[in-house]
Amino acid sequence: MLKIDVHTHILPKEIPNWKDKFGYGGFITLDHYRPCAAHMVRDDGKQFRDIDENCWEPVRRIEEMDATGIGVQVLSTVPVMFSYWTNPADGAEIAGFLNDHIADVVTEFPLRFAGLGTVPMQDTGLAVKELERCKNIGLAGVQIGTNVNQKNLGEPEFFDFFKACEELGMAVFVHPWEMMGEADMQKYWLPWLVGMPAEVSRAICSLIFSGTLERCPSLRICFAHGGGSFPATLGRIDHGFNVRPDLCAVDNPHSPRKYLNKMFFDSLVHEPAKLDFLIKLVGADQVMLGSDYPFPLGEAEPGKMIEVMGYDREIAAMLMHGAALNWLDLKESGFKMT
Numbered sequence: 001m002l003k004i005d006v007h008t009h010i011l012p013k014e015i016p017n018w019k020d021k022f023g024y025g026g027f028i029t030l031d032h033y034r035p036c037a038a039h040m041v042r043d044d045g046k047q048f049r050d051i052d053e054n055c056w057e058p059v060r061r062i063e064e065m066d067a068t069g070i071g072v073q074v075l076s077t078v079p080v081m082f083s084y085w086t087n088p089a090d091g092a093e094i095a096g097f098l099n100d101h102i103a104d105v106v107t108e109f110p111l112r113f114a115g116l117g118t119v120p121m122q123d124t125g126l127a128v129k130e131l132e133r134c135k136n137i138g139l140a141g142v143q144i145g146t147n148v149n150q151k152n153l154g155e156p157e158f159f160d161f162f163k164a165c166e167e168l169g170m171a172v173f174v175h176p177w178e179m180m181g182e183a184d185m186q187k188y189w190l191p192w193l194v195g196m197p198a199e200v201s202r203a204i205c206s207l208i209f210s211g212t213l214e215r216c217p218s219l220r221i222c223f224a225h226g227g228g229s230f231p232a233t234l235g236r237i238d239h240g241f242n243v244r245p246d247l248c249a250v251d252n253p254h255s256p257r258k259y260l261n262k263m264f265f266d267s268l269v270h271e272p273a274k275l276d277f278l279i280k281l282v283g284a285d286q287v288m289l290g291s292d293y294p295f296p297l298g299e300a301e302p303g304k305m306i307e308v309m310g311y312d313r314e315i316a317a318m319l320m321h322g323a324a325l326n327w328l329d330l331k332e333s334g335f336k337m338t
């Protein structure tokens, strides 16, 4: 059975020295301190993360995909590269560089990879421009953060971007980053364990309550990490909407539950009961294998949890590739040797 992993990250092996080029700092660089391994370092010297060759080398990735039975990876950049904080023109240049790299990998291995671009969300006009270019260079959609410099995705300034995604038929993958409260909970990896699930719920609620999803009914949008804390707290969100419409229903009169059949989610929840709950809540046709490859907080053997759940073949096929093909608007035949 074809398995498509919709949540995987990739970087170019070499990243330009943006600090020298743009004249200010804060950018990620790669320090290849030994063969097959690199430190991701901020240009102020602060360590971000250690990565291995499988983060940039497509052939190495394909070897690991073959070992775990993954047919296709959907590639997206590492969220720390979004660079929404930069001058818009610089952010657009960085996005263009990263997107060209992903498009090159997809072009070289079209049976094994599909691609999502990144766009400079700090400037909606430039974001739409890069979105159009992403489509032209063969990417299936874009990945964006759960907030843009702490602005919520439902803000009116972002609406034209989501409308353009809908009109161009580009899939959207919403990934947590720059987690709320991060500075206040540095210890115990809490930004990743507490902040990330909250970030995803923040993005979903903002897009629902603002009316963005209502006004973009054909938008194909996916939320990472199984929707974060949203599915588990939907009862509270829905109840809040009902008892305080003066606070919740000011921009959209419809219940949050109306949008459950409008959203896709990846399967990365690390808990069989939670995966089953999500599938029962929204249906298998909206849940897709996603592993966060190649990072340690992901699913080490992508798709293993779906497999051990023992779903019947039709549901398993939907989770392994059917929903992903619908979300990306791609065909299974596109990933088969002719």
Ligand code: CO
Binding pocket: 007, 009, 175, 224, 292
């Ligand atoms: Co990820």
